[in-house]
Amino acid sequence: MLYRLKSAGFQAYIVGGGVRDLLLNIIPKDFDIVTDARPNQVKDLFTNCRLIGRRFRLAHVHFGRDIIEVATFRGADSDEGTQELHHSGMIKRDNTYGTLEEDIWRRDITINALYYNIADFSIIDAVGGMDDIKNKIIRVIGEPKLRYREDPVRMLRVVRLAAKLNFTIEKNSLAPIKKMAPILADISHARLFDEMYKLFHTGAALKTFHLLYQRHLFHVLFPQTAAMMEKNSQIKSFIECACRNTDARVLHNKKVTPAFLLAIFLWHVYKDKSLELSDEMPKAQASNIAASQVISTQIKSTAIPKILVMAIRDIWHLQFRLTQPASPKTFELLDHPRFRAAYDFLLLRAEIDSKYQEKAAWWTRLQAVDPVTQTQMLTDEVKKNHKSRMKKRPKKTL
Ligand code: ATP
Ligand code: MG
Secondary structure, three states, X not given: OHHHHHHOOOOEEEEOHHHHHHHOOOOOOOOEEEEOOOHHHHHHHOOOEEEEOOOOOEEEEEEOOEEEEEEEOEOOHHHHOOOOEOOOOOEOOOOOEOXXXXXXXXXXXXXXXXXXXXXXXXXXEOOOHHHHHHHOEEOEXXXXXXXXXXXXXXXXXXXXXXXXXXXXXXXXXXXXXXXXHHHHHHOOHHHHHHHHHHHHOOXXXXXXXXXXXXXXXXXXXXXXHHHHHOOOHHHHHHHHHHHHHHHHHHHOOOOXXXXXXHHHHHHHHHHHHHHHHOOOOOHHHHHHHHHHHHHHHHOOOOOOOHHHHHHHHHHHHHHHHHHOOOOHXXXXXXXXXXXXXXXXXXXXXXXXXXXXXXXXXXXHXXXXXXXXXXXXXXXXXXXXXXXXXXXXXXXXXX
């Protein structure tokens, strides 16, 4: 793609995560190309190209399932204050094209502003990105406060990359975050959901969580959870366990669904609410209403796609069924599409609360044995429960 753009007379560079990760010996997730060709000119060069984006037109060039993003240099207007700004200082319209020099200053952090130039195989570094790579530093380009106000998501990107790369956030880039965190609430909830996904599912969830929590960004993403965490220290350990678990899954290329961590983050809020409501209504109804209330409050902060809402509710509901005394219906749980997630969830609960250890171990054993032993285990358990229920039942007296 770079050569085709070049032979058509355009400049073309790889920029961003692709260059950064290669310099750090990490396999890049994707490559971003930047050029002086306008989106329509890019489209004319590649038949497999689609133009996307309202805020800023981008060309997506498709190669089977892979997409390479081609952006035209962005202009520097926003930095000069001539761009249309939201009342909070955020950029509303961002569609001015510029030069390479202008594009550099529009990037978020120095290590993301390295341009690999195929014209002479050099790297263009106008902002000290190479030094920051060497010294493992995340540094915002320009005045951090201004750059965060223009686009609050940059605060999350700073944290995400510091965690992913194990870099230190430079003092001036770190200092304003805690105070400015609340302006993140102005960002579209759908974009915040996407960012949340990237924050917790790229292999550094634990470190990310700590940074987000310390800098009060977690409080903006999950206000209900953060409020409860101040009163209940167990919630933090629970989230830490889950983050560690998610990181291990990512490391071993196992599937991860954002429903799992969302269910974890909101679990104690949901449990408290169910308990509170169960004073006034049957347990099952209380837990249903609690789930709806907790989720509808959460979507005022980050969007949650409907399919994930269903998964979260299932995971919560199954907790109740997995910890109840076994009945003939218990066997059906093994075939429930969300059984595996709910079982993993129970294991984490058992890690922080010994009360659930026996039950979790029973489910672990049940899955490890052959079907005949499974049936036997279940029958034994049902009998045992039946006996203990009979013992507890008071004798009828006249
Ligand atoms: P990765 O793809 O590994 O998550 P990345 O840095 O490539 O990290 P992208 O979202 O692919 O992240 O963005 C590509 C590049 O676009 C970034 O490296 C950065 O230069 C620029 N960029 C992305 N988001 C912003 C932003 N909010 N403000 C300024 N520049 C940004
Ligand atoms: Mg990228």
